[in-house]
Amino acid sequence: MVSTAVARRRALFVLAFTLVVGASRLITESRAAGAFAIGKCGAYGQAYDYAAESAAVAAALKQCNGECKTVTMKRSCAAFSVDMANPCGAHGYAVKPHISSSLNEATRECYKFGGKECVIRAWACDAKG
Structure with missing residues (x-):
């Protein structure tokens, strides 16, 4: 007892x-919000594990030169691929639950838009990715 x-x-x-x-x-x-800012000629910015999506977007845009568009991620991974034969040409990006799938998809997207030598330029995962 x-x-x-x-x-x-x-x-x-x-x-x-x-x-x-x-x-x-x-x-x-x-702390599971992130963003990628993607610009011309391989320009990018990244932010991950931010408390708010808006703060992650602002941080990513601050790092990116020129006119950049943003892609957000929440509890996932993002990757950005650029054609090294012509960095100002084709590129691709992806946001997926796991890093391997985001890397593969970003590379596929780059080739899909005419890339010849696509390589991963940047990648990031947030707290749960």
Whole structure:
């Protein structure tokens, strides 16, 4: 038979453990927004593990030179591929749940738009990717 004091200690331990696990999950999930800014001639900017999507977009745009468009990612991975034979020509990008699929898709997109020597220029995963 378990005494009341021991049962209370166990219950408090379980409660504290649950709160710690829950808090760590919230912290990780709250920092799970990212963005890529993609510009001409291989220009790019990247930001990941931001608390808000808007902050990630702003950080990525700040790193990108020229007119850049943004692609957001949330608990995923993004990749950007450029044709090294003509860096101002074809490029491709992808946002997928796993890094391998985003790398493959970005390269495929670059070749699809006429790239001859497509290579990954940049990639990033956020907290859950």
